[in-house]
Amino acid sequence: MFTLKSDTEIKQLKKIHSIAGIGYWIYNYTTRKFWWSEITQKTLGYEPFSVTPTRDLLIKHIHPEDLVFFEESLKQMQLQPMEIEFRFYRNGEMRLGKITGEVYQENDTVEEVLFQDITDIKIKEFEIAKAWNKALEAENLKNAFLANMSHELRTPLNSIIGFSELLETGSITNNIPRFASSIKDSGLQLLKIIEDLLKVSMLESRTAKPVKRNFNLPNMMLEVKSLTTRLLKNKNKEHLQLHFKTTGKHSVIKSDQNKIVGILNNLLHNAVKYTENGSISCSYKINNQTIEFSVSDTGKGIPKECQSNVFQRFRQADDNSMHNFGGTGLGLYISRLEIELLGGKIWLVSSEKIGTTVKFSIPNVIDHELISDIHPNPEIFNWENYTVLIAEDQFTNYKILEAYLQPTNINIIWAKTGREAISESLQNPEINLILMDINMPHTNGLEATKLIKKTRPNLTVIAQTAYALEGDREKSLEAGCSEHLSKPFNKTDLLITMSKYLP
Structure with a gap:
């Protein structure tokens, strides 16, 4: 082995190359002498100073398909600095290497080359590129979804608002049923979008459970x-x-x-x-x-x-x-x-x-224990001797419930807050059932239900609420409600649920 640089310079190079994981070799074209650093030996799979470095030994590690390209690049290096990537073997394992070098004249013709195993770097670059492409795709999907969602929401809203304005003028009497039907269909379309978004949230969070x-x-x-x-x-x-x-x-x-x-x-x-x-x-x-x-x-x-x-x-x-x-x-x-x-x-x-x-x-859908699913006809209920308390702070929601219940002849009391619901239920013993909204001013429906149940434990309370996520039903039942109806519900659902507790 020979020294082309001072011992101090070699020591500094070794330290720098060791930190960076970059090997180094020097080849003298005049004397045919070859030297490589410890990092180069480790990169090729050798223990330090275990072999004598030679040009032929280096060539043996180059992948056969890249050998001609590698040797031609070294020749070109005599004309200009070169940087190439190639495949090589370390202990039988194929790796990817990179060399950066030049040939210069200093008494003799000398080739100096930096040698680095870039396999792990390339893998990380690939993973980063893959992650970036995935993130970019997700971003594009999100933007397309938001643009499309805006369209999907505005379309039914346009019908609802437009037909409502026409009905508000009062000059289209003959078209009322048709306009009302369009408003209902658009409302159902809007509800479907909202329900789908809620379903995705519950299903992805694994909070949804099947009801078999x-x-x-x-x-x-x-x-x-x-x-x-x-x-x-x-x-x-x-x-x-x-x-x-x-x-x-x-x-x-x-x-x-x-x-x-x-x-x-x-x-x-x-x-x-x-x-x-x-x-x-x-x-x-x-x-x-x-x-x-x-x-x-x-x-x-x-x-x-x-x-x-x-x-x-x-x-x-x-x-x-x-x-x-x-x-x-x-x-x-x-x-x-x-x-x-x-x-x-x-x-x-x-x-x-x-x-x-x-x-x-x-799978697993056969069960021989039959359960009757027959519901009574909701059009034949007659509850003229019974009283229901509707606890609802929204006037429009109250009017809908009132319209649903009018054909049953049931007596109706309206409470606009949780406090009113508590007061009315305690002052009117003839109340047989409460339709309890949950989100109300002063005292919410759950707290009101708990307080009412302390005094009237046998009074039936049915939660009717816009809270429709997984776990909301359980909260209502824990508070003392007998049923939980998620808004929006239809007339049939309401009457059939009430019929379980009224004759």
Whole structure:
């Protein structure tokens, strides 16, 4: 071995290179002598001073496919400084290296090269680039979602506000039913968007829980068919053929009926949205303990490269779907999460211009302990000898409840605050039931319920509230409420719930 620099300079170089993990070699073209640093030896897999450095030994570590490029680059280095990347082997493991060097004349022709293993750096760069692309994609998705959500919210709001202003003028008497129907449909559309956002929050936070009970499967399918028929009419697609098929000997299964209805409605809504001609089919079959549902259409189909996206949030079949067909891009994502919550799975088969079939399965649905789901007809209730206290601070909400209850002939007392609810319930022993709003001034509904129950423990209190997240129902029941109705609820839900506690 020889010394081309002073001992002090070599010592300093060693320290710098050790900190940076950069090796160093020097080759004298005149004397053919070769020297490399300890870092270079370690980078190639040798213990310090365990081998004698030679040009041939270095060449043996270069990947065969990069060898010609490596040697040619060293020749070019005699003409100009060079920086190259190449593959090499260390103890049989392929690595990625980088050299930066030059050849100069100093009595002899000398090649000085910095040598670094950049494998880990490249891996980190790749991971950073991958994370950056993922973050960029997420940012683009978020921006597209917010822009689309603004459109989806403003569309029904425009109808609600516009038709309400027309009704307010009082000069369109003949169109009142039609305008009222449009306001209701737009309100339901708005509610669906809000419910989807809440569902995503609960499902992603793992706070949602299935409510499994026995129910009649054919009756459920009739309900879904009725909703789909109405959807076809609203979308002016009544020319599409609608087929509902039922198979299997079991008419009663045990699962979360509301979630299954919601999933089927999401799938059928997509089928209607993307199908212009042909037919839409919905069926199920039961094998052992598992039920498998299927929804097929003869619509536009989903491009193969986009099929992996449709079950992700804020994603649709392609980038133009939201612009051309509307929607939040949450339907199939929610369906997937709810199916997984029930222990099942979802998949699809689709071909462009031929159609799409989406299937999902739910296990463990057979239960022989039947539970009656028959509800009385809400139109025949007559509660003229009973009194209800409506605790509600919002005048419009009170008027809706009053309108729902008027046909039953029940006596109504209105309390606008929690304190009034407590006072009225204690001063009027004839009150048989309380419809208790939760978010009220002075004393909230939960505190009011607790205080009322101390004096009148047998008085039925039904919470009717806009609090609809997971855990809100439990809070109402813990406070002493017998039921929890989440706003908005319809007339039928209200009357059937009250009928459990009134004759």
